[in-house]
Amino acid sequence: MSVSYLFLEIAVVxxxxxxxxxxxxxxxxxxxxxxxxxxxxxxLILAFSFxxxxxxxxxxxAFGGSFTQDALALFxxxxxxxxxxxxxxxxxxxxxxxxxxITEYYALTLFALAxxxxxxxxxxxxxxxxxxxxxxxxxxxxxSFQRTRLGSxxxxxxxxxxxxxxSAILVYGIALIYGSAGTMxxxxxxxxxxLLKESKIAVFGFLLVLVxxxxxxxxxxxxxxxxxxxxxxPTPTSAFLAVGSKAAxxxxxxxxxxxxxxxxxxxxxRLLMILSGLTILYGSLCAIPQRNLKRLLGYSSxxxxxxxxxxxxAGTVAGVSAILYYLAGYLFAVVAAFFVICxxxxxxxxxxxxxxxxxxxxxxxxxxxxxxxxxxxxxxxxMAGFFGKFLLLKSAAEQAVSYPGYYVLLGVAIIGVVISLYxxxxxxxxxxxxxxxxxxxxxxxxxxxxxxxxxxxAGMVLVGVFPNLVARATDAAAAALKF
Amino acid sequence: MMRAGLEHYLVVSFLLFSxxxxxxxxxxxxxxxxxSLELMLxxxxxxxxxxxxxxxxxxxxxxxxFIITVAAAExxxxxxxxxxxxxxxxxAHVEDLASLKL
Numbered sequence: 001m002s003v004s005y006l007f008l009e010i011a012v013v014x015x016x017x018x019x020x021x022x023x024x025x026x027x028x029x030x031x032x033x034x035x036x037x038x039x040x041x042x043x044l045i046l047a048f049s050f051x052x053x054x055x056x057x058x059x060x061x062a063f064g065g066s067f068t069q070d071a072l073a074l075f076x077x078x079x080x081x082x083x084x085x086x087x088x089x090x091x092x093x094x095x096x097x098x099x100x101x102i103t104e105y106y107a108l109t110l111f112a113l114a115x116x117x118x119x120x121x122x123x124x125x126x127x128x129x130x131x132x133x134x135x136x137x138x139x140x141x142x143x144s145f146q147r148t149r150l151g152s153x154x155x156x157x158x159x160x161x162x163x164x165x166x167s168a169i170l171v172y173g174i175a176l177i178y179g180s181a182g183t184m185x186x187x188x189x190x191x192x193x194x195l196l197k198e199s200k201i202a203v204f205g206f207l208l209v210l211v212x213x214x215x216x217x218x219x220x221x222x223x224x225x226x227x228x229x230x231x232x233x234p235t236p237t238s239a240f241l242a243v244g245s246k247a248a249x250x251x252x253x254x255x256x257x258x259x260x261x262x263x264x265x266x267x268x269x270r271l272l273m274i275l276s277g278l279t280i281l282y283g284s285l286c287a288i289p290q291r292n293l294k295r296l297l298g299y300s301s302x303x304x305x306x307x308x309x310x311x312x313x314a315g316t317v318a319g320v321s322a323i324l325y326y327l328a329g330y331l332f333a334v335v336a337a338f339f340v341i342c343x344x345x346x347x348x349x350x351x352x353x354x355x356x357x358x359x360x361x362x363x364x365x366x367x368x369x370x371x372x373x374x375x376x377x378x379x380x381x382x383m384a385g386f387f388g389k390f391l392l393l394k395s396a397a398e399q400a401v402s403y404p405g406y407y408v409l410l411g412v413a414i415i416g417v418v419i420s421l422y423x424x425x426x427x428x429x430x431x432x433x434x435x436x437x438x439x440x441x442x443x444x445x446x447x448x449x450x451x452x453x454x455x456x457x458a459g460m461v462l463v464g465v466f467p468n469l470v471a472r473a474t475d476a477a478a479a480a481l482k483f
Numbered sequence: 484m485m486r487a488g489l490e491h492y493l494v495v496s497f498l499l500f501s502x503x504x505x506x507x508x509x510x511x512x513x514x515x516x517x518x519s520l521e522l523m524l525x526x527x528x529x530x531x532x533x534x535x536x537x538x539x540x541x542x543x544x545x546x547x548x549f550i551i552t553v554a555a556a557e558x559x560x561x562x563x564x565x566x567x568x569x570x571x572x573x574x575a576h577v578e579d580l581a582s583l584k585l
């Protein structure tokens with residue numbers, strides 16, 4: 001039955017609604033703990049995603065072909081659920097900085113999660129729009145949730161204006177594609193690919209859709225919002241934007257490019273390569289002078305979008321598999337970094353790198369997790385980030401035989417990696433070798449926070465040390481697409 | 484008398500879309516910026532309805548309903564943000580959104 005493939009999304013939405021209902025009978029001093037309930041529910045749904053009811057084992061089209069459940073969709077859904085569990089635990093640590101409505105904050109996180117999970121299965125432009133907007137509108141609220149802090153409000157307004165412009169462009173693109181293809185279904189559009197390639201209106205439409213989705217993943221020239229929003233938003237929201245929203249954008253890009261426009265993907269190779277190179281350079285160069293760690297991670301997330309675009313422009317099974325592998329390592333590294341920022345910045349509400357000076361003296365565990373995450377993001381072996389970057393570069397290098405322009409792109413990517421070593425190790429230097437102020441209180445970690453940090457640390461190391469385990473899953477997921 | 488064809492609708496919708504984009508870029512008041520955003524979305528709606536009519540199926544019109552709903556949700560969030568911002572800054576101008584910088 002079709003609806004059984006939607007069980008995961010329905011369960012996520014119902015737990016969000018249930019949370020709001022439970023909130024009515026919960027005394028104010030216990031509301032903080034509802035976050036553990038939400039994280040538990042997401043963890044249960046993650047376990048349920050391995051059952052036969054939702055995982056058919058083959059590629060299935062449901063709801064009139066607008067929804068696909070295949071290995072790729074399930075890979076992304078598990079990815080989003082795992083990210084949400086860790087981020088909900090982070091939100092509990094953050095809860096004392098949210099003046100009112102902490103339960104709504106948890107519930108909105110679950111609703112955004114539902115949007116991302118639907119996005120993983122999209123096979124129709126109408127569903128693409130709805131899932132994207134479910135994500136976007138909840139993120140506008142989540143970004144500006146600290147409504148007494150000016151930075152948070154400003155980030156919210158900027159994200160809303162730029163986000164709405166990009167969704168208007170996306171919708172206009174959908175209208176043009178629909179006008180020339182006569183349908184919104186990806187499979188049916190792909191059947192008419194030969195015809196559409198000749199139609200300038202359809203090609204222009206796909207270009208506008210690329211702009212709309214490029215905004216989500218923060219690729220140049222649609223990256224302007226990322227640093228401001230990452231810096232201003234509440235820390236758990238920045239983390240969810242960096243991991244969830246970006247991965248959902250890539251899921252949609254893969255679905256559109258491979259599902260609806262396989263012909264265009266080939267003719268756009270050069271465009272995608274230029275975007276990738278520019279994004280890597282912009283993110284890496286602008287990150288150098290940053291002093292605010294969240295803003296630095298905003299620029300780092302732009303650079304990472306550039307690396308992930310390497311896999312998109314390669315357009316092969318190896319490229320897509322490398323994207324998924326890279327995202328798996330990126331999830332643990334980014335969540336770990338934001339988790340430590342969230343805990344350390346509790347005392348004086350500042351995320352300046354100087355706040356982290358001498359962190360290794362008074363809380364060695366937090367210091368080592370943050371250092372591990374920086375090392376993984378920089379791509380030092382044997383961490384997850386190294387193998388991710390290696391696989392992405394390898395997938396691009398394989399294409400260089402047929403198109404030498406890839407050598408230039410590979411050069412740019414390697415320059416980007418070298419620059420990124422500098423700014424990531426600046427953070428590590430501050431943690432270990434800068435004298436910090438002496439009057440620091442010892443930071444006491446709660447048990448769930450410790451669990452989440454250990455999970456991230458283990459994830460970063462294991463994904464890097466045992467690449468075969470993860471690569472088997474990502475290869476199977478990537479094979480679900482058409483090439 | 485000339486009948487309006489698909490291209491007429493598309494030209495009007497393109498003009499509306501460009502006007503909206505121009506408004507978002509050029510206007511300084513947040514309320515006017517939101518109005519321009521609505522104009523952009525409605526330009527897309529017009530294009531979708533026209534395409535739907537000339538394609539002879541209703542998929543486009545269904546999407547228009549979703550877009551109208553989403554636009555309403557977006558504006559609800561946006562106006563709430565303006566109110567919260569006005570309480571802090573006594574202003575709803577784009578120039579006053581400059582605290583997040585390098």
